[in-house]
Amino acid sequence: MHEDLITQLQKLNALSPDPAFIRRTRAALVGRQPRSVPSWLTQPLVQSVGAAFVVLAAAATSSFFASPSLVLSSSLDAQSIAKELRDVVDIQVDQIRYESQGSAIVKTSIQEIRNLETGDLRTDLLNTELGSFAGDTAPDPIDALLEQITR
Amino acid sequence: MTKCYSFERYIALRNEPYRASFHIMSEEELISSAQHGDARAFGQLYDTYVARIYRFILLKVSNRHDAEDLTSQVFGSAWESIRRFEFRGFPFSSWLYRIAQNAVIDHYRTTRHHEDLESVPDEVLADRPGWDERLDRDRDLMLVRSAIADLSPEHQTVLILRFIDERSTKEIALTIGKSEGAVRVIQHRALKELRQKIDARRPHHTTTEA
Numbered sequence A: 001m002h003e004d005l006i007t008q009l010q011k012l013n014a015l016s017p018d019p020a021f022i023r024r025t026r027a028a029l030v031g032r033q034p035r036s037v038p039s040w041l042t043q044p045l046v047q048s049v050g051a052a053f054v055v056l057a058a059a060a061t062s063s064f065f066a067s068p069s070l071v072l073s074s075s076l077d078a079q080s081i082a083k084e085l086r087d088v089v090d091i092q093v094d095q096i097r098y099e100s101q102g103s104a105i106v107k108t109s110i111q112e113i114r115n116l117e118t119g120d121l122r123t124d125l126l127n128t129e130l131g132s133f134a135g136d137t138a139p140d141p142i143d144a145l146l147e148q149i150t151r
Numbered sequence B: 001m002t003k004c005y006s007f008e009r010y011i012a013l014r015n016e017p018y019r020a021s022f023h024i025m026s027e028e029e030l031i032s033s034a035q036h037g038d039a040r041a042f043g044q045l046y047d048t049y050v051a052r053i054y055r056f057i058l059l060k061v062s063n064r065h066d067a068e069d070l071t072s073q074v075f076g077s078a079w080e081s082i083r084r085f086e087f088r089g090f091p092f093s094s095w096l097y098r099i100a101q102n103a104v105i106d107h108y109r110t111t112r113h114h115e116d117l118e119s120v121p122d123e124v125l126a127d128r129p130g131w132d133e134r135l136d137r138d139r140d141l142m143l144v145r146s147a148i149a150d151l152s153p154e155h156q157t158v159l160i161l162r163f164i165d166e167r168s169t170k171e172i173a174l175t176i177g178k179s180e181g182a183v184r185v186i187q188h189r190a191l192k193e194l195r196q197k198i199d200a201r202r203p204h205h206t207t208t209e210a
Helices: A003-014 A019-030 A043-066 A070-075 A078-117 A123-135 A141-150 B007-021 B027-035 B039-061 B064-080 B092-111 B122-126 B133-137 B139-149 B153-164 B169-176 B180-201 B205-209
Strands: none
Touching: A003 B039, A003 B139, A003 B153, A003 B180, A019 B039, A019 B064, B027 B039, B039 B064, B039 B092, B039 B139, B039 B153, B064 B092, B092 B153, B092 B169, B139 B153, B139 B180, B153 B169, B153 B180, B169 B180
């Protein structure tokens, strides 16, 4: 049906680029390396470097915990721990001693305050004073003489 | 005890280096070498495909200078990204054609200029380098070329690949991302449309045929 047309199309296969253009472009392409990724940066290399980094990180982590640093090792020394414990106990004892002395002083102060300020409110003292007033109820001779004069 | 070689074995061993130096690399080997940065291997791939890609682009853009620029761009892009090419049933040529197709689309998108071959005088058209003189004298071929430039990009691609570059239906299907059945349908429609456009361009075609 379209044989004549297809024959015409096939003749267009004779179209070809200018040889000078082919040479020029070829020289430009062959003369440069791809810029996107360096030629040595291949996928296996990237994978190898990644694996090596993971192994190094794991080794560094394990070695850190296997051999603790100077600070960590000194803090784990038995003598140092015992000294620290003794110091803590001494501090606790000093604290107790100070507080016991302090409580005696406070107790004495409270006693003094009670005697000075609230002593007049004590029942026994009030009764004693009332008894002393009762002893004074006998008639005074001066009062008797004054009463005779006024009569 | 001395070793005894046959004469054939001696000749084979003697010629081994020469045979190695004249080993012709397959396309897969060339691509693999190019992917490892071998520019000479890519140069051989360029030699194989440059004419096809240039022709494919020229028939779409209808301008020799644009076709040369775009062909250079296509091979430049292919060289830059050849490491991303993978053998998954895709021929290398279909990969190049796809790059070329995208380059032509970008070209029209950015320049927004389409040269209408109908408006170009025949003398100018015939003077274009790359156009064989015998073809210049063939007015029918000029009409065909002009009509191709007026087709849709998909029809252009199928006709160029199928009848000018003589690619298989399967390869065209891989290139344009459609099934082989769809390619056959597009091919049929494209031929029909091409004939209509040629007939419409033919001056006084009703009288000449008579």
